Amino acid sequence: MPSLGDSCWRRDGVAALALPFRVHLPDGTTRTDPSQWSKDTDVLAATGWTRSTLTQADLDAMYPPPPEPTWLEAGYETPGGWRLAWQPDDVALLTGLYVLAARANQLGVTQPVVVTDMAGERHTLTFAEFESLMLAYGAARAAASAGGEV
Numbered sequence: 001m002p003s004l005g006d007s008c009w010r011r012d013g014v015a016a017l018a019l020p021f022r023v024h025l026p027d028g029t030t031r032t033d034p035s036q037w038s039k040d041t042d043v044l045a046a047t048g049w050t051r052s053t054l055t056q057a058d059l060d061a062m063y064p065p066p067p068e069p070t071w072l073e074a075g076y077e078t079p080g081g082w083r084l085a086w087q088p089d090d091v092a093l094l095t096g097l098y099v100l101a102a103r104a105n106q107l108g109v110t111q112p113v114v115v116t117d118m119a120g121e122r123h124t125l126t127f128a129e130f131e132s133l134m135l136a137y138g139a140a141r142a143a144a145s146a147g148g149e150v
Helices: 041-047 056-062 088-106 127-147
Strands: 007-011 014-016 022-024 030-032 050-053 113-116 122-125
Touching: 014 056, 022 041, 088 113, 088 127, 113 127, 122 127
Parallel strands: none
Antiparallel strands: 007 014, 007 050, 022 030, 113 122
16 A cells, blocks of 8 residues: 555646556657656656655545445444444344334243344343333434434
8 A cells, every 4th residue: 555755656636656558649649568658758748747756635535534334334323322223124123122022021021132232242121221222213213214314
């Protein structure tokens, strides 16, 4: 990976790590093999290529940072600070878990609910905590779907 200050070529203000194989000259001729034509100052002048060094702006343009995750990829941040995914499959799994936990609660079974977050960490919740979480999760997911983001 190139670094700040490394040698590069520049044309029209844009840095390049390598010269193109073929260049076209104003008289209609072409030159190939940049290891040879790069030594000819007349060809360089005619094609607009110059030697330069990489700046931070060049590196930023060559290697832009990855885009921020979309609301769907980012998931839902719980009040506890951990994230739940909300791709359709994730919503279906959590909804199924909620239905089963609600039925167990109706039958008097007091079993904790275990939810795995986006980082793979498991969280053990009471049914009341889980129900509150699911109500907030559902409301946030519906709002995000309607508006495109949270």
